[in-house]
Amino acid sequence: MAAPENHPGRHKLVLLCALLGTLWETGTGQIRYSVTEETDKGSFVGNISKDLGLEPRELAERGIRIVSRGRTQLFALNPRGGSLVTAGRIDREELCAQSPRCLININILIEDIGKLFGIEIEIIDINDNNPRFQVEDVEVKINEIAVPGARYPLPEAVDLDVGVNSLQSYQLSPNHHFSLDTQTATGDDGTINPELVLERALDREEEAAHHLVLSASDGGDPRRSSTVRIHVTVLDTNDNAPVFSQPIYRVKVPENVPPGTRLLTVTASDPDEGTNGKVAYKFRKSNEKQSPFFQLNENTGEISTAKSLDYEECSSYEMEIQAEDVGALLGRTKVLISVEDVNDNRPEVTITSLFSPVLENSLPGTVIAFLSVHDRDSGKNGQVVCYTQDNLPFKLEKSIDNYYRLVTWKYLDREKVSIYNITVMTSDLGTPSLSMETHISLHVADINDNAPTFPHAFYSAYIPENNPRGASIFSFTAHDPDSENNAQVTYSVTEDTLQGVPLSSYISINSDTGVLYALQSFDYEQIHNLQLLVMASDGGNPPLSSNVSLSLFVLDQNDNAPEILYPTLPTDGSTGVELAPRSAEPGYLVTKVVAVDRDSGQNAWLSYRLLKASEPGLFTVGLHTGEVRTVRALLDRDALKQSLVVAVQDHGQPRLSATVTLTVAVADRIPEVLAELGSLEPSVDSDDSGLTLYLVVAVAVVSCVFLAFVLVLLALKLQRWHKSRLVQASRGGLAGMPASHFVGVDEVQAFLQTYSHQVSLTADSGKSHLIFPQPNYADTLISQESCEKKDSLLTSVDFHEYKDEAASTQVSSVHCLLLFPRGILLGIN
Numbered sequence: 001m002a003a004p005e006n007h008p009g010r011h012k013l014v015l016l017c018a019l020l021g022t023l024w025e026t027g028t029g030q031i032r033y034s035v036t037e038e039t040d041k042g043s044f045v046g047n048i049s050k051d052l053g054l055e056p057r058e059l060a061e062r063g064i065r066i067v068s069r070g071r072t073q074l075f076a077l078n079p080r081g082g083s084l085v086t087a088g089r090i091d092r093e094e095l096c097a098q099s100p101r102c103l104i105n106i107n108i109l110i111e112d113i114g115k116l117f118g119i120e121i122e123i124i125d126i127n128d129n130n131p132r133f134q135v136e137d138v139e140v141k142i143n144e145i146a147v148p149g150a151r152y153p154l155p156e157a158v159d160l161d162v163g164v165n166s167l168q169s170y171q172l173s174p175n176h177h178f179s180l181d182t183q184t185a186t187g188d189d190g191t192i193n194p195e196l197v198l199e200r201a202l203d204r205e206e207e208a209a210h211h212l213v214l215s216a217s218d219g220g221d222p223r224r225s226s227t228v229r230i231h232v233t234v235l236d237t238n239d240n241a242p243v244f245s246q247p248i249y250r251v252k253v254p255e256n257v258p259p260g261t262r263l264l265t266v267t268a269s270d271p272d273e274g275t276n277g278k279v280a281y282k283f284r285k286s287n288e289k290q291s292p293f294f295q296l297n298e299n300t301g302e303i304s305t306a307k308s309l310d311y312e313e314c315s316s317y318e319m320e321i322q323a324e325d326v327g328a329l330l331g332r333t334k335v336l337i338s339v340e341d342v343n344d345n346r347p348e349v350t351i352t353s354l355f356s357p358v359l360e361n362s363l364p365g366t367v368i369a370f371l372s373v374h375d376r377d378s379g380k381n382g383q384v385v386c387y388t389q390d391n392l393p394f395k396l397e398k399s400i401d402n403y404y405r406l407v408t409w410k411y412l413d414r415e416k417v418s419i420y421n422i423t424v425m426t427s428d429l430g431t432p433s434l435s436m437e438t439h440i441s442l443h444v445a446d447i448n449d450n451a452p453t454f455p456h457a458f459y460s461a462y463i464p465e466n467n468p469r470g471a472s473i474f475s476f477t478a479h480d481p482d483s484e485n486n487a488q489v490t491y492s493v494t495e496d497t498l499q500g501v502p503l504s505s506y507i508s509i510n511s512d513t514g515v516l517y518a519l520q521s522f523d524y525e526q527i528h529n530l531q532l533l534v535m536a537s538d539g540g541n542p543p544l545s546s547n548v549s550l551s552l553f554v555l556d557q558n559d560n561a562p563e564i565l566y567p568t569l570p571t572d573g574s575t576g577v578e579l580a581p582r583s584a585e586p587g588y589l590v591t592k593v594v595a596v597d598r599d600s601g602q603n604a605w606l607s608y609r610l611l612k613a614s615e616p617g618l619f620t621v622g623l624h625t626g627e628v629r630t631v632r633a634l635l636d637r638d639a640l641k642q643s644l645v646v647a648v649q650d651h652g653q654p655r656l657s658a659t660v661t662l663t664v665a666v667a668d669r670i671p672e673v674l675a676e677l678g679s680l681e682p683s684v685d686s687d688d689s690g691l692t693l694y695l696v697v698a699v700a701v702v703s704c705v706f707l708a709f710v711l712v713l714l715a716l717k718l719q720r721w722h723k724s725r726l727v728q729a730s731r732g733g734l735a736g737m738p739a740s741h742f743v744g745v746d747e748v749q750a751f752l753q754t755y756s757h758q759v760s761l762t763a764d765s766g767k768s769h770l771i772f773p774q775p776n777y778a779d780t781l782i783s784q785e786s787c788e789k790k791d792s793l794l795t796s797v798d799f800h801e802y803k804d805e806a807a808s809t810q811v812s813s814v815h816c817l818l819l820f821p822r823g824i825l826l827g828i829n
Contacts, residue, residue: 049082056082063111127220157216268323343430448540558652
């Protein structure tokens, strides 16, 4: 941009513009100023303090400042004078180019009241730019046969200023053959186009060249201008224009030819001689989109490809070639280039609609997707066949035009395949054939078509008895191949009763996890096992379910101590006494302790041991049989009454046990027993000597009767023993084993072995009962009827003790009592 020139009236004009530029429009709140461009830094623009109604000193106190955004600060505030001044050099052409008006808007902020004032500043143009031509020299060729009035365009000048300072006129240096004419273009820009007009015919032989000067001037003050030199060359007469050999040239070319391939050569001839017959070839008319694809040799007329061709972009090209000789005479021809298609495009598949997911129970023939198939090639190269894989339950059906439908041809099963990756293959019929694969992902939606299933047909579980309440027993897991709610399994136990009690009071199942819990503590002795049916249901609509049975076995624990079945305490509270004769040999079977355990297995395996004895070393107890036998022969010094404590223990963990106390009476003969028993009676006073005498006489009588009775029974026993020996010999395996009894308690059989003697002695309230030994008596109980027929083996005699005030003796009637195996009960008062 040219620097402004100094003129005498320049400063006066600036001051006048500044004074006239300060405007205030009432009611709008907008302050307007104007300033000329290219003024010095700090030049006055407007009195901002006056227009805002403030004193100059208040500008700084009230925080008044300029706020602008996105551009260099062009103006500043002068706090001393209260004026708005320029902050630097202002170039209107740089800010607004060639806009008719150049307006700059800034904002003034008064911080203490938080108010903004808009200021509009117009930048006034000055004539600081000369009109400029793009070139300095222009050559114009004019044939000497050109007729007057011919017009030749001249270059235009450009002036960056606006208004009157812009380009206003052109002047041509004086010349007899030429004149200048200007044409103003229609439109907003008003461009002036200069033209050189031929006024008189030219004569090359008279003047072969003309030199002209074209000047462009603006309307500013001072006026500015620039010039361009015009060199007019008068050409020799050329009477013949070039002529092409063909009015239209046609050529076909495949689209895949490489760049630089020669297509054809156009030929034009000029019958003139010399330089007038030399021809140059140029494109006269060519589409902007087509011209980059071809190139023309200016000298030979050879046309070749400059870029790769594409049939799909353009299948034919039409262009006009002109041949020009040195005399500027022209000849024209047309060139038509047809592009032949080759199979260079693969088929394209567009999925116009996709219905995914699809329900697995959809009927065959359900539409999955609509496909559009297209091939940009033509002919067979653009004909497409479309197909899918054979192993999928889908097929393609031709619709209208180039549309296909992808449909199912059989039922789907989400549990087998939940996502199908479908490949649609398309191939054209070109040579070679091109193909394309399109992939479609299809999701299969679930329906509730599968019931939950258990891995096994039935289950067995074990739980120890005495389990804590709430203990976990078993965990069920059912699998449902469906998805989401259809696969959400809940568990329940079918209603049933156990021993008349609802099953739900014994066990409970977590409906979500399938964990089975015990609601009660199980007792093996009451419940050995229980059967239940567990049902698994899914969350579908309607729900599906399946059942599985569970056998729950209660495992025994050692929670029952052994129970002693024999010997038992008499029901009347007396103490039983076992009898052992003094003549017993070592190993003599005195009695047998029989016990059972309600537990099972090892918990019910019992062992016996002698815990305590009044005469150590005299008796022993069988570890597994519980038989009490003598260890040595009985001696006279051995006490009549022996006390034994036998312990019975099981083999559980922990071990439990029970004890029984045995009283064994030792005597060789019954009178001795009676005498000894008499000695056990409490002592009486001398006043009772008569009573004692009567008692001794009574005992003697009873002993004689009893002795006779024993002899009879002994004979019967020997006879039976002889027969039993014969039977045992015939059986072989049972030889030597005495008769026995089996007593069952809670499904447990206890072996009871017969004994040779049994004595039970009790003393309570002055009354005694004695069980006398019966070594080889029958193993049957004596019935009450036999007693009444005086065939009893047991006699009970009650002796009433003499009291101080009583002098008579009464003998009660004889009573018949039940006989325990191998023993006789005798009651002595």
